[in-house]
Amino acid sequence: MKFETSDTSKEKQKPTDQFAYLDRHEREIHDYRTVFISDTHLGTPGAQHEALLDFLKHTRSDTLYLVGDIIDGWRLKRKWYWPQPHNDVIQKILRKARHGTKVIYIPGNHDEAARQFIGNMFGEIAIKDTDIHETVTGMRLWVVHGDLFDHVIKYARWLAYLGDFAYSTLLNMNKWLNRIRRMFKLPYWSLSQYLKHKVKLAVSFMSAFETVMVKETKRRECHGVVCGHIHKAELKQMDDIIYANAGDWVESLTAFVEHRDGRLEVLQWGTHGLQTEDNIMMTPSQMRVSSGKAA
Numbered sequence: 184m185k186f187e188t189s190d191t192s193k194e195k196q197k198p199t200d201q202f203a204y205l206d207r208h209e210r211e212i213h214d215y216r217t218v219f220i221s222d223t224h225l226g227t228p229g230a231q232h233e234a235l236l237d238f239l240k241h242t243r244s245d246t247l248y249l250v251g252d253i254i255d256g257w258r259l260k261r262k263w264y265w266p267q268p269h270n271d272v273i274q275k276i277l278r279k280a281r282h283g284t285k286v287i288y289i290p291g292n293h294d295e296a297a298r299q300f301i302g303n304m305f306g307e308i309a310i311k312d313t314d315i316h317e318t319v320t321g322m323r324l325w326v327v328h329g330d331l332f333d334h335v336i337k338y339a340r341w342l343a344y345l346g347d348f349a350y351s352t353l354l355n356m357n358k359w360l361n362r363i364r365r366m367f368k369l370p371y372w373s374l375s376q377y378l379k380h381k382v383k384l385a386v387s388f389m390s391a392f393e394t395v396m397v398k399e400t401k402r403r404e405c406h407g408v409v410c411g412h413i414h415k416a417e418l419k420q421m422d423d424i425i426y427a428n429a430g431d432w433v434e435s436l437t438a439f440v441e442h443r444d445g446r447l448e449v450l451q452w453g454t455h456g457l458q459t460e461d462n463i464m465m466t467p468s469q470m471r472v473s474s475g476k477a478a
Contacts, residue, residue, distance in 0.1 A: 213242045213457060216319055217441040221250035221328065221411025222431035224293065225269040226259045232268040235432045238452045239275045244440070247276070247284050248316070249308075250411040250429050251291025251328030258293075280307035287314055291328035291412060315405065320445040320467050322406040324425070325399075329412035332395045389413055397421045406470075409439055418449045418463040423471050 220238075224230045258264065280286040286308045290297040301312045313327040392413055400408040407425025416430025416437035427447065430437030436452045445467040451458045 210241055210456065214443070215242065215244040215440040216443045217246045217248065217316065218242060218244040219248040219250055219326070219409050219427075219429045219439040220432065221291070221429040222252040222414055222433060223272070224252055224255040224258075224431070224433050225272060226255045226264055227433070228264060229433045230255075230269065231432050231436055232266075232272055234436050234452050234454075236268065236272050236275060237456070238436075238438065239272065239279070241456060242438075244284060246316070247279060247286045248314070248326055248409070249276070249286065249288040250326060250409065251289055251330070252293040252411065252431075253288065253291075254297075255293045256296050277306060277308070285309075287311055287326075289313060289326060289328055292330035316409070318441055318445060318447075319443065320470075322425070322470070323404075324407045324409050324427070325403055325405040326409045327396075329392065329396060329410035332392065332399065389415055393417070393421065393426055397424045397426055400424050400426075416449045416451075416463075418447060418465055420465075420471055425465070425470060 220235075223235055225232065276286060288297070288305070288308050288310050289312065290301075290310070297310060298312070300310050303310055313325065316324045316326050318324060396408050396410055401422070401424060405424075407427060409427045409429065411429050411431065413428065414431040414434055415428055416435050416439070417426060417428040418439065419426055425447070427439050427449065429439040430449065438450055438452070440448050440450060442448065447465045447470075449463040451461050
Protein backbone atom coordinates (compact mmCIF):
# COMPACT_ATOMS: atom_id res chain seq x y z
CA MET A 184 0.00 0.00 0.00
CA LYS A 185 1.33 3.43 -0.96
CA PHE A 186 1.02 6.46 1.22
CA GLU A 187 1.28 9.89 -0.43
CA THR A 188 2.81 12.79 1.43
CA SER A 189 0.32 15.49 2.26
CA ASP A 190 0.43 18.97 0.74
CA THR A 191 0.83 20.35 4.26
CA SER A 192 4.42 19.08 4.54
CA LYS A 193 5.24 20.67 1.20
CA GLU A 194 3.86 23.98 2.36
CA LYS A 195 6.17 23.91 5.37
CA GLN A 196 9.17 23.57 3.06
CA LYS A 197 8.11 26.48 0.89
CA PRO A 198 10.80 29.20 0.82
CA THR A 199 9.98 32.41 2.64
CA ASP A 200 11.52 34.85 0.16
CA GLN A 201 10.93 35.37 -3.53
CA PHE A 202 14.53 34.53 -4.52
CA ALA A 203 14.97 31.26 -2.59
CA TYR A 204 13.13 29.14 -5.14
CA LEU A 205 15.75 30.00 -7.76
CA ASP A 206 18.40 28.15 -5.76
CA ARG A 207 16.62 24.82 -6.30
CA HIS A 208 18.20 24.83 -9.74
CA GLU A 209 21.84 25.30 -10.66
CA ARG A 210 22.36 28.95 -11.53
CA GLU A 211 25.10 30.72 -13.42
CA ILE A 212 27.70 32.63 -11.44
CA HIS A 213 28.34 35.89 -13.29
CA ASP A 214 32.05 36.71 -13.36
CA TYR A 215 33.37 40.29 -13.54
CA ARG A 216 36.67 42.04 -13.06
CA THR A 217 35.12 44.75 -10.87
CA VAL A 218 31.70 45.29 -9.29
CA PHE A 219 30.42 48.60 -7.88
CA ILE A 220 27.31 48.77 -5.69
CA SER A 221 25.97 51.77 -3.78
CA ASP A 222 23.03 53.01 -1.74
CA THR A 223 21.89 49.69 -0.29
CA HIS A 224 20.48 51.54 2.77
CA LEU A 225 20.64 48.56 5.09
CA GLY A 226 18.88 49.42 8.34
CA THR A 227 15.72 50.62 6.60
CA PRO A 228 12.53 48.71 5.74
CA GLY A 229 12.95 49.81 2.12
CA ALA A 230 16.28 48.01 1.63
CA GLN A 231 15.88 45.21 -0.93
CA HIS A 232 17.99 42.74 1.06
CA GLU A 233 16.65 39.62 -0.71
CA ALA A 234 17.67 40.89 -4.15
CA LEU A 235 21.01 42.19 -2.88
CA LEU A 236 21.93 38.92 -1.18
CA ASP A 237 20.91 37.01 -4.31
CA PHE A 238 23.14 39.31 -6.38
CA LEU A 239 26.12 38.82 -4.05
CA LYS A 240 25.66 35.03 -4.09
CA HIS A 241 25.59 34.83 -7.88
CA THR A 242 28.35 37.26 -8.85
CA ARG A 243 32.11 36.96 -8.54
CA SER A 244 34.74 39.68 -9.00
CA ASP A 245 38.36 40.49 -8.26
CA THR A 246 37.33 43.80 -6.69
CA LEU A 247 34.10 44.92 -5.02
CA TYR A 248 33.49 48.63 -4.39
CA LEU A 249 30.89 49.70 -1.82
CA VAL A 250 30.19 53.24 -3.01
CA GLY A 251 28.47 54.75 0.03
CA ASP A 252 25.15 54.67 1.90
CA ILE A 253 25.60 50.96 2.54
CA ILE A 254 24.14 51.33 6.04
CA ASP A 255 21.59 54.08 6.68
CA GLY A 256 22.82 55.69 9.89
CA TRP A 257 20.29 58.52 9.61
CA ARG A 258 17.34 56.13 9.87
CA LEU A 259 18.98 53.98 12.55
CA LYS A 260 19.40 57.07 14.74
CA ARG A 261 15.67 57.77 14.49
CA LYS A 262 14.52 54.18 14.93
CA TRP A 263 16.54 50.98 15.19
CA TYR A 264 15.79 48.49 12.45
CA TRP A 265 18.24 45.67 11.80
CA PRO A 266 16.63 42.32 10.87
CA GLN A 267 18.72 39.18 10.38
CA PRO A 268 18.67 39.38 6.52
CA HIS A 269 20.50 42.73 6.69
CA ASN A 270 23.14 41.07 8.84
CA ASP A 271 23.34 38.24 6.28
CA VAL A 272 24.25 40.78 3.58
CA ILE A 273 27.11 42.18 5.68
CA GLN A 274 28.34 38.66 6.48
CA LYS A 275 28.32 37.76 2.78
CA ILE A 276 30.46 40.80 1.95
CA LEU A 277 32.88 39.91 4.77
CA ARG A 278 33.12 36.34 3.45
CA LYS A 279 33.94 37.63 -0.02
CA ALA A 280 36.74 39.73 1.48
CA ARG A 281 38.10 36.76 3.45
CA HIS A 282 38.08 34.57 0.34
CA GLY A 283 40.21 36.93 -1.73
CA THR A 284 37.93 39.61 -3.16
CA LYS A 285 39.44 43.07 -2.74
CA VAL A 286 36.68 45.04 -1.00
CA ILE A 287 36.86 48.85 -0.82
CA TYR A 288 34.30 50.78 1.21
CA ILE A 289 33.75 54.48 0.43
CA PRO A 290 31.25 55.94 2.96
CA GLY A 291 28.44 58.26 1.88
CA ASN A 292 26.29 60.80 3.71
CA HIS A 293 23.92 58.25 5.29
CA ASP A 294 26.86 56.25 6.68
CA GLU A 295 29.10 59.27 7.25
CA ALA A 296 30.01 58.00 10.75
CA ALA A 297 32.37 55.56 9.02
CA ARG A 298 34.37 58.48 7.61
CA GLN A 299 36.19 58.82 10.92
CA PHE A 300 37.82 55.47 10.10
CA ILE A 301 39.05 56.43 6.60
CA GLY A 302 42.52 55.01 6.04
CA ASN A 303 41.86 52.01 8.29
CA MET A 304 40.88 48.40 7.65
CA PHE A 305 37.66 46.76 8.84
CA GLY A 306 38.80 43.16 8.79
CA GLU A 307 39.80 42.67 5.15
CA ILE A 308 37.82 45.73 3.96
CA ALA A 309 39.68 48.98 3.19
CA ILE A 310 37.84 52.20 4.14
CA LYS A 311 38.65 55.13 1.83
CA ASP A 312 37.35 58.63 1.16
CA THR A 313 37.69 58.17 -2.62
CA ASP A 314 39.71 55.87 -4.85
CA ILE A 315 41.19 55.68 -8.35
CA HIS A 316 40.32 52.44 -10.12
CA GLU A 317 42.35 51.49 -13.19
CA THR A 318 40.44 49.41 -15.71
CA VAL A 319 41.92 46.56 -17.72
CA THR A 320 42.18 48.97 -20.68
CA GLY A 321 44.18 51.46 -18.59
CA MET A 322 41.47 54.04 -17.90
CA ARG A 323 41.51 55.85 -14.56
CA LEU A 324 38.07 55.94 -12.93
CA TRP A 325 37.54 58.20 -9.92
CA VAL A 326 35.31 56.40 -7.38
CA VAL A 327 33.36 58.61 -4.95
CA HIS A 328 29.89 58.58 -3.36
CA GLY A 329 29.06 62.10 -4.56
CA ASP A 330 27.34 63.76 -1.60
CA LEU A 331 30.09 66.33 -1.09
CA PHE A 332 28.97 67.92 -4.37
CA ASP A 333 25.33 68.04 -3.36
CA HIS A 334 24.73 71.56 -2.03
CA VAL A 335 21.54 70.52 -0.25
CA ILE A 336 23.53 68.07 1.85
CA LYS A 337 26.49 70.40 2.27
CA TYR A 338 24.76 73.66 3.22
CA ALA A 339 21.24 72.83 4.43
CA ARG A 340 21.24 69.58 6.38
CA TRP A 341 17.75 70.14 7.80
CA LEU A 342 16.38 70.20 4.23
CA ALA A 343 18.14 66.92 3.56
CA TYR A 344 16.49 65.30 6.58
CA LEU A 345 13.10 66.64 5.48
CA GLY A 346 13.66 65.18 2.03
CA ASP A 347 14.73 61.89 3.60
CA PHE A 348 11.43 61.67 5.52
CA ALA A 349 9.35 62.30 2.38
CA TYR A 350 11.46 59.81 0.45
CA SER A 351 10.97 57.14 3.13
CA THR A 352 7.20 57.62 2.91
CA LEU A 353 7.35 57.19 -0.86
CA LEU A 354 9.42 54.01 -0.51
CA ASN A 355 6.86 52.56 1.88
CA MET A 356 4.14 53.19 -0.73
CA ASN A 357 6.40 51.57 -3.32
CA LYS A 358 6.78 48.43 -1.18
CA TRP A 359 3.02 47.91 -0.86
CA LEU A 360 2.47 48.62 -4.54
CA ASN A 361 4.93 45.91 -5.54
CA ARG A 362 3.38 43.40 -3.14
CA ILE A 363 0.14 43.86 -5.04
CA ARG A 364 1.98 43.56 -8.39
CA ARG A 365 3.56 40.26 -7.27
CA MET A 366 0.09 38.90 -6.46
CA PHE A 367 -0.76 39.41 -10.13
CA LYS A 368 2.68 38.05 -11.22
CA LEU A 369 3.76 41.44 -12.57
CA PRO A 370 7.45 42.43 -12.57
CA TYR A 371 9.01 44.82 -10.08
CA TRP A 372 8.30 48.50 -10.84
CA SER A 373 9.61 51.56 -9.00
CA LEU A 374 7.10 54.32 -8.30
CA SER A 375 9.78 56.67 -6.97
CA GLN A 376 11.98 56.15 -10.04
CA TYR A 377 8.99 56.92 -12.27
CA LEU A 378 8.29 60.15 -10.37
CA LYS A 379 11.95 61.16 -10.55
CA HIS A 380 11.83 61.00 -14.33
CA LYS A 381 8.58 63.01 -14.44
CA VAL A 382 9.29 65.80 -11.95
CA LYS A 383 11.25 68.61 -13.63
CA LEU A 384 12.98 69.69 -10.41
CA ALA A 385 14.37 66.19 -9.84
CA VAL A 386 15.52 65.93 -13.47
CA SER A 387 17.19 69.35 -13.21
CA PHE A 388 18.98 68.38 -9.99
CA MET A 389 20.27 65.10 -11.43
CA SER A 390 21.53 66.86 -14.55
CA ALA A 391 23.36 69.46 -12.44
CA PHE A 392 24.84 66.69 -10.27
CA GLU A 393 26.19 64.87 -13.33
CA THR A 394 27.71 68.06 -14.73
CA VAL A 395 29.49 68.88 -11.45
CA MET A 396 30.83 65.33 -11.15
CA VAL A 397 32.21 65.39 -14.69
CA LYS A 398 33.91 68.77 -14.16
CA GLU A 399 35.57 67.54 -10.98
CA THR A 400 36.67 64.34 -12.74
CA LYS A 401 38.40 66.41 -15.41
CA ARG A 402 40.08 68.52 -12.75
CA ARG A 403 41.43 65.34 -11.17
CA GLU A 404 42.75 64.23 -14.58
CA CYS A 405 40.76 61.00 -14.69
CA HIS A 406 38.98 59.38 -17.62
CA GLY A 407 35.74 58.76 -15.80
CA VAL A 408 33.83 58.77 -12.52
CA VAL A 409 31.84 56.08 -10.70
CA CYS A 410 29.46 57.37 -8.05
CA GLY A 411 26.09 56.78 -6.36
CA HIS A 412 24.03 59.05 -4.09
CA ILE A 413 21.17 60.14 -6.39
CA HIS A 414 19.63 56.67 -6.89
CA LYS A 415 19.68 56.87 -10.67
CA ALA A 416 21.78 54.28 -12.47
CA GLU A 417 23.51 55.69 -15.53
CA LEU A 418 26.37 55.09 -17.95
CA LYS A 419 27.22 57.68 -20.58
CA GLN A 420 29.91 60.00 -21.90
CA MET A 421 29.85 63.70 -21.16
CA ASP A 422 32.51 65.90 -22.72
CA ASP A 423 34.73 62.84 -23.33
CA ILE A 424 34.42 61.79 -19.67
CA ILE A 425 32.70 58.55 -18.67
CA TYR A 426 29.95 59.16 -16.13
CA ALA A 427 28.76 56.02 -14.33
CA ASN A 428 26.29 55.84 -11.47
CA ALA A 429 25.81 52.49 -9.75
CA GLY A 430 22.21 53.31 -8.82
CA ASP A 431 20.78 51.72 -5.67
CA TRP A 432 19.28 48.65 -3.98
CA VAL A 433 16.18 50.39 -2.68
CA GLU A 434 14.43 51.23 -5.93
CA SER A 435 16.26 50.19 -9.09
CA LEU A 436 18.32 47.12 -7.95
CA THR A 437 21.31 48.02 -10.12
CA ALA A 438 25.09 47.70 -10.13
CA PHE A 439 27.92 48.98 -12.30
CA VAL A 440 30.42 46.38 -13.50
CA GLU A 441 33.65 46.13 -15.46
CA HIS A 442 33.89 42.99 -17.60
CA ARG A 443 37.22 41.24 -18.02
CA ASP A 444 37.44 42.35 -21.66
CA GLY A 445 37.06 46.02 -20.73
CA ARG A 446 33.33 46.45 -21.37
CA LEU A 447 31.50 48.62 -18.86
CA GLU A 448 27.88 47.94 -17.96
CA VAL A 449 25.07 49.07 -15.71
CA LEU A 450 23.09 45.93 -14.99
CA GLN A 451 19.78 45.33 -13.27
CA TRP A 452 18.91 42.44 -10.97
CA GLY A 453 15.39 41.09 -10.74
CA THR A 454 13.34 38.32 -9.19
CA HIS A 455 14.79 35.92 -11.78
CA GLY A 456 18.40 37.06 -11.39
CA LEU A 457 20.24 39.11 -13.99
CA GLN A 458 17.96 41.09 -16.28
CA THR A 459 19.21 42.17 -19.68
CA GLU A 460 16.54 44.27 -21.34
CA ASP A 461 17.28 47.52 -19.46
CA ASN A 462 21.05 47.18 -19.10
CA ILE A 463 23.38 49.88 -20.46
CA MET A 464 26.66 48.68 -21.96
CA MET A 465 29.70 50.51 -23.33
CA THR A 466 32.47 48.72 -25.24
CA PRO A 467 36.10 49.94 -25.30
CA SER A 468 35.66 51.06 -28.94
CA GLN A 469 32.77 53.33 -27.88
CA MET A 470 34.76 55.10 -25.17
CA ARG A 471 35.90 58.44 -26.53
CA VAL A 472 38.59 59.21 -24.00
CA SER A 473 42.17 60.34 -24.40
CA SER A 474 44.84 57.65 -24.12
CA GLY A 475 46.69 59.59 -21.45
CA LYS A 476 45.35 61.97 -18.84
CA ALA A 477 41.89 63.40 -19.34
CA ALA A 478 41.89 66.86 -20.82
